[in-house]
Amino acid sequence: MKKTYELIAPCHFGMEAVLKKEITDLGYDITLVEDGRVTFLGDDEAICRANVFLRTAERVLLKAGSFHADSFEELFQATKKIPWEEYIPADGKFWVAKASSIKSKLFSPSDIQSIMKKAMVERMKGAYKVEWFEENGASYPLRVFLYKDQVTVGIDTTGDSLHKRGYRTLTSKAPITETLAAALIMLTPWNKDRILVDPFCGSGTFVIEAAMMAANIAPGMNRSFLSEDWKNIIPRKCWYDTMDEANDLVDNDVKVDIQGYDIDPEIVKAARTNAESAGVDHLIHFQQRSVEALSHPKKYGFIITNPPYGERLEEKENLPKLYRQIGERYAALDAWSLYMITAYEDAERYIGRKADKNRKIYNGMMKTYFYQFMGPRPPKRKAGDEFEK
Known part of the structure; x- marks a missing residue:
């Protein structure tokens, strides 16, 4: 049986209803709509299809966890509790690519990033029984949101933002994304x-x-995605099937x-x-x-x-x-x-x-x-x- 994930799709503020309809039309159930983000349920195929077909999302994140933290010790311990070994292989490259904080006691992005990385290393040392990670495999960058001391942790499946369709090499003075x-x-x-x-x-x-x-x-037909290399989570066939579906729909x-x-x-x-x-x-x-x-x-x-x-x-x-x-x-x-x-x-x-x-x-x-x-x-x-x- 396929594993179901919570997936987070950030979007432009004010465009949540448009994105929600897009996700529903793709056949996925919405679990939460917040300012600038829509969360929905989906499997490995959903990660591929959301990246390829969504026109209004900025990226697709695989939600690894969410928890309350108003001290760095709480942040460390809660991050360490997340089963990172289920998402990141022993050779995976992992780091907190972006941390944003609104109305929270923890507000320094660089401190949040370094403490969470340390916690992930501690967890994975125990899981993989090693003291050192080469990090020479596929990339698993994290994006972390803090709002009123609630921390949401997502692993970026997309890479370059989804607005980069691959067609716009030449731009005018004030382009719209x-x-x-x-x-x-x-x-x-x-x-x-x-x-x-x-x-x-x-x-x-x-x-x-x-x-x-x-x-x-489909807007993502002519580009690649970071999670194409996540062979531990998404079989290569999922990407081929999604591209076949996209090609079949073109008129x-x-x-x-x-x-x-x-x-x-x-x-x-x-x-x-x-x-x-x-x-x-x-x-x-x-x-x-x-x-x-x-x-x-x-x-x-x-x-x-x-x-x-x-x-x-x-x-x-x-x-x-x-x-x-x-x-x-x-x-x-x-x-x-x-x-x-x-x-x-x-x-x-x-x-x-x-x-x-x-x-x-x-x-x-x-x-x-x-x-x-x-x-x-x-x-x-x-x-x-x-x-x-």
């Missing part, structure tokens, strides 16, 4: 049957993520209308190269075009975009004009919706109307707003409409 872009698209009612335009496409993240969703391309013949524009021709070229790397260049129309030239003959489309915020002082002067242009071009589009992430606090004022919804989101350390201007829904198709010319 792939995981956040995917989560924001999922917060909208957009689907592959609807038009999507990003008039500030930059390195192409929004349109590429949308095209990958439309073609059912490269899907018909979509996805467009990415940018005023900078070099940026457009970079976006096109990124789309080729992601295998979706045939699904996206890229073009050098300014926002004031934005138009579309059809109704019920979506603008999903990350326009300039004016990070530099000289750029700030241009923002009123730029956001006024966004508002004018959006007003000229018939029955469209506009979804926009920006740190510019006067965005609504210059767009010329108040958003139907507004969500505060931290993009890295920057406070941004996700403004949602919702257009009407298209009428339901009548039977036989699909046969009309």
